[in-house]
Amino acid sequence: MGYRVAAGGTSHLFADLRELMAKATPLRSGDQLAGLAAGSMQEMMAARIALADLPLRTFLHEALIPYEEDEVTRLILDTHDAAAFAPIASLKVGEFRDWLCSDAATSEVLAKLAPGITPEMAAAVSKLMRNQDLILVARKCRVVSRFRNTLGLPGRLAVRLQPNHPTDDAAGILASTIDGLSYGCGDAVIGINPASDSLGRIGELLRLLDELIARFDIPTQGCVLTHVTSAIALIGQGAPVDLVFQSVAGTQAANTSFGVDLSVLREGLEAGRSQKRGTVGDNVMYFETGQGSALSANAHHGVDQQTLEARAYAVCRAYEPLLVNTVVGFIGPEYLYDGKQIIRAGLEDHFCGKLLGVPMGCDICYTNHAEADQDDMDTLLTLLGTAGVNFIMGVPGADDVMLNYQSTSFHDQLYIREVLGLKRAPEFEAWLQRMDITDATGRLSATQGGQALLVAIPGRAA
Structure with missing residues (x-):
């Protein structure tokens, strides 16, 4: 199926969710070493555009590492709290980023939300955020x-x-x-x-x-x-x-x-x-x-x-x-x-x-x-x-x-x-x-x- 997006006059196709996530990631040497990094800034931004339009629910149905092969995947999906996730269940990744940076995402709200967020959701939204966004939202998260x-x-x-x-x-x-x-x-x-x-x-x-x-x-x-x-x-x-x-x-x-x-x-x-x-x-x-x-x-x-x-x-x-x-x-x-x-x-x-x-x-x-x-x-x-x-x-x-x-x-x-x-x-x-x-x-x-x-x-x- 894949994910296709047109950006800068060029059509970009990402074979699956793993590739989309990798190509949207800010450049780092480890992903280059693994052959996963975007080949250009244009490809990176195209991946981020596609990622921003991805429903958060996708991560509950499309595992990056198969459920049958990995106990960490099983832990993530088996312990997911659907009730905690409900307030953001309708959001796309880009909308989630905007909401996290808003005044509506208070420390109390974020604490209740945490059991409903999978690590893939957290990683995905971080890829759309500037450093100041990461600081702003993390400062609101209190874990005692x-x-x-x-x-x-x-x-x-x-x-x-x-x-x-x-x-x-x-x-x-x-x-x-x-x-x-x-x-x-x-x-x-x-x-x-x-x-x-x-x-x-x-x-x-x-x-x-x-x-x-x-x-x-x-x-x-x-x-x-x-x-x-x-x-x-x-x-x-x-x-x-x-x-x-x-x-x-x-x-x-x-x-x-x-x-x-x-x-x-x-x-x-x-x-x-x-x-x-x-x-x-x-x-x-x-x-x-x-x-x-x-x-x-x-x-x-x-x-x-x-x-x-x-x-x-x-x-x-x-x-x-x-x-x-x-x-x-x-x-x-x-x-x-x-x-x-x-x-x-x-x-x-x-x-x-x-x-x-x-x-x-x-x-x-x-x-x-x-x-x-x-x-x-x-x-x-x-x-x-x-x-x-x-x-x-x-x-x-x-x-x-x-x-x-x-x-x-x-x-x-x-x-x-x-x-x-x-x-x-x-x-x-x-x-x-x-x-x-x-x-x-x-x-x-x-x-x-x-x-x-x-x-x-x-x-x-x-």
Whole structure:
């Protein structure tokens, strides 16, 4: 059947919905690598014209990846909330974009609508939006999650404190953690990417974080970002697991390459909740995603990388997570070539995640061989702060010495708080004031109260 549209005096034919979606996508290197990108701006605009005229209902009847072949497709369609979808059921994609940008789409209305939106609908409408549209609508989407504190409230920004060490050295990890806490970071999570996959070593790191949090009564959560099956095994051994982590993608085949399926994620959720370690909520899952992961696993089914990324958020949504973040520039320039593509992808990911009801954060990052630099990250940080991102990363010096990529630093969150007046999670904010790390305005205290934390580092005198 296909989709045909005349534009600029030329007739363009798109063979199916997958091709239409791919050709309508803003240019990025991953889609070029996969042979999916539009061949010209004229073809891209023709695809967008055709996409704008497509009824939203189409995505409920024409699956990009066959229902019989993919459990993510089955999840999306089987859990679709028809009642929530009803208010927009008559709209076309272009009309949906106009409505989202209107005053009628309030935060309350968007929250009720989220279960009725499929990731393909979110991806489709994002392809018709300028950056300012993505920011405007995402800012209206509020997704609140809770474990030991409350994340995602209006006017607040949390930070994942990321104290990675190339040899998992306890003193090095604690030094970075205390440095980050003294800058007011850590309310999203204190999260370690371990260098080792040994269950014994991961258990030691979990106990390290648990002891620090308990010693200073910090209203936050710890996480060692190991495979979900490792977390399940450690919970069985009685290890202090706060959050269960897993990287996920938007197709069954890509998730298989990560060593997971939906049933394993459900097992992780149930194991995490069985610990009952949360104090204000039971959102125990932490997911990371990133455009290009399905293509890198040869598991993309001819679907563009941005649409597949949105499908990953449907996977996340099913497990009521505390945190979800796109590690936007981590995979490299093969998928997002330069700063312009990374910025656009970060805004798309945040918009789609929030529209689907996911507590969305972003690792604002790039690899050293990408055509990007820290100025690009400053730009994306400012745009995402304006768009109401739930959390960002706090990495010592913005340079992760274990994962070898560039992210955002402890100092960067001070900048965006000052410029936009963003506060921390309320429980964590109160703790910082009790510890005299920050004052009543949220700025760092002149008395440097964080020095009291130094006693936690092995070898340091009290």
